[in-house]
Amino acid sequence: MKLGTSDDKADSDGDGIRDNEDKHPAGGGETYKITVHWRHNNQPFTTQFGIPEDKYLYYKTQKRTTSADGKFATSHDPVIQTIAKDIADASVSAGDSCKYCLAIDFVESMTYQYDIDYNSNIDYPKYAIETIVDERGDCEDTSFLMASILEALDLDTILLLYSDHMAVGFASNNCPGTFYNYQGRKYCFLETTNDPVSLGNYFTVWGKYMNEKPFVIEAN
Numbered sequence: 314m315k316l317g318t319s320d321d322k323a324d325s326d327g328d329g330i331r332d333n334e335d336k337h338p339a340g341g342g343e344t345y346k347i348t349v350h351w352r353h354n355n356q357p358f359t360t361q362f363g364i365p366e367d368k369y370l371y372y373k374t375q376k377r378t379t380s381a382d383g384k385f386a387t388s389h390d391p392v393i394q395t396i397a398k399d400i401a402d403a404s405v406s407a408g409d410s411c412k413y414c415l416a417i418d419f420v421e422s423m424t425y426q427y428d429i430d431y432n433s434n435i436d437y438p439k440y441a442i443e444t445i446v447d448e449r450g451d452c453e454d455t456s457f458l459m460a461s462i463l464e465a466l467d468l469d470t471i472l473l474l475y476s477d478h479m480a481v482g483f484a485s486n487n488c489p490g491t492f493y494n495y496q497g498r499k500y501c502f503l504e505t506t507n508d509p510v511s512l513g514n515y516f517t518v519w520g521k522y523m524n525e526k527p528f529v530i531e532a533n
């Protein structure tokens with residue numbers, strides 16, 4: 314049988330994508346080289362990695378019906394693992410053990426943009442890898458990206474879905490702001506947008522969401 318033409322959904326080129334969903338099942342294809350410049354406590358950091366075109370297209374062509382799905386957080390993806398390792402390294406070189414604080418600065422380097430403003434969808438959840446390649450997203454997109462990174466940093470993370478907003482919760486006994494109890498653990502609220510509202514800080518639930526009980530989605 315010719316390489317990459319298998320019908321049994323094998324992954325002929327070993328890139329983690331089954332042949333029937335792989336644009337280049339026999340290997341090849343472009344690799345997007347991504348450089349993210351971010352700052353933490355005024356110190357500049359650069360994170361570089363490659364995202365294979367096939368991987369991006371795989372995520373991009375997955376069906377999506379609801380944002381209430383933890384599948385969009387992909388902590389096991391090698392790209393997310395690379396980012397998490399860079400953040401952990403930066404934490405050491407910056408002398409700041411607050412890894413989620415560095416993760417915030419990384420994610421905030423992405424441009425905030427409503428879905429409707431650039432892809433004519435009112436609500437379009439994106440996989441973490443899509444948000445990175447597109448370099449933009451809105452609340453659910455940056456929440457899925459943040460949850461992916463925090464999980465990869467070994468923080469137990471959940472997604473907090475409000476009436477028309479999404480944020481992240483990470484398990485800790487020592488929350489800097491709002492927290493929720495979920496399945497016997499304390500989860501600290503974490504805002505992932507740098508959007509219009511001047512939030513004051515990332516750790517306190519704001520506006521009408523203060524009076525809501527968020528629906529919890531488990532991150533993958």
Ligand SMILES: [Ca+2]
Binds near residue numbers: 325326327330338
């Ligand atoms: Ca493949």
Ligand SMILES: [Ca+2]
Binds near residue numbers: 336339341342367
């Ligand atoms: Ca491939």
Ligand SMILES: [Ca+2]
Binds near residue numbers: 437439450452
């Ligand atoms: Ca979105």
